[in-house]
Amino acid sequence: MLRVAFLKLTSCSGCLNQALVALLASEDLLSKYEVVYFTELGTISSDNYDLVLVEGSVSNTKQERELEEFRARSKTLVALGTCAVQGGVQSLRIGEDIEEVKKTVYPFPEKIDVYSEPKPVSDIVKVDFFIQGCPVKGEAVVNLLRKYAIGGLPLILPESVCSECKRKGLTCVMVSQGIPCMGPITVSGCGALCPSFQRGCYGCYGLRTWDINVFKLEKFIDKVNKLGAPGSMIQTALRGYGYKSFKYVKGR
Ligand code: SF4
Ligand code: SF4
Ligand code: SF4
Structure with a gap:
């Protein structure tokens, strides 16, 4: 049996719930994986892991140490969800006075x-794989667990939500109705749910x-603003889900 740990940092448990429900609903995986740690339950049967799934961003030095300990005890570490991968909704506090926020x-x-700014998991430890989403899709977690059980990790498709729109044959809401849409600059994986x-x-x-x-981001923002997007929409989307990465995109 492969030993899997579910580690929660600063987060809402939405991604871990998706992952756990998906695992429990997949009979083929239950015979391959044993859940040996879950943050809310503590250590269940082992503190050595084949696979650690980490939800949430890093908020303080205590969490940094905890994450480093899990990394040291695991063969493979996966960042699960937008909080873990990019900082997530906690990023909304960036630029604010942290004492006032508290x-x-x-x-x-x-x-x-x-910290005044949340840190993605990859700022602290080596990440072997990541699954984005808020929350992640259960089927993406199942796909990872199935692939890992036979030795390996899934492929990451570097594409935007627009690619999923095209594959589903959806009419673009931005082109046909002038509805502001962040799809062109957003990571795929949701199946173009909102469009x-x-x-x-x-x-x-x-x-x-x-x-x-x-440069590309500013061009895109100009375009969406011309469609009448409320100024707060872009800011909230970038700060709430990707602001951390926005600050580190190439060329900045
Ligand atoms: S990515 Fe979204 S669903 Fe997952 S822990 Fe963060 S806020 Fe919750
Ligand atoms: S609706 Fe949005 S995600 Fe879909 S093709 Fe148009 S811009 Fe892209
Ligand atoms: S289309 Fe909806 S579910 Fe998909 S990434 Fe955009 S906001 Fe998230």
């Missing part, structure tokens, strides 16, 4: 130990960082 959210802000319901994508899978530079 006072607004918590009754005892002095007890809250967080399937005649809605623009708001970027929850995170920014397509591998081939987008600041």
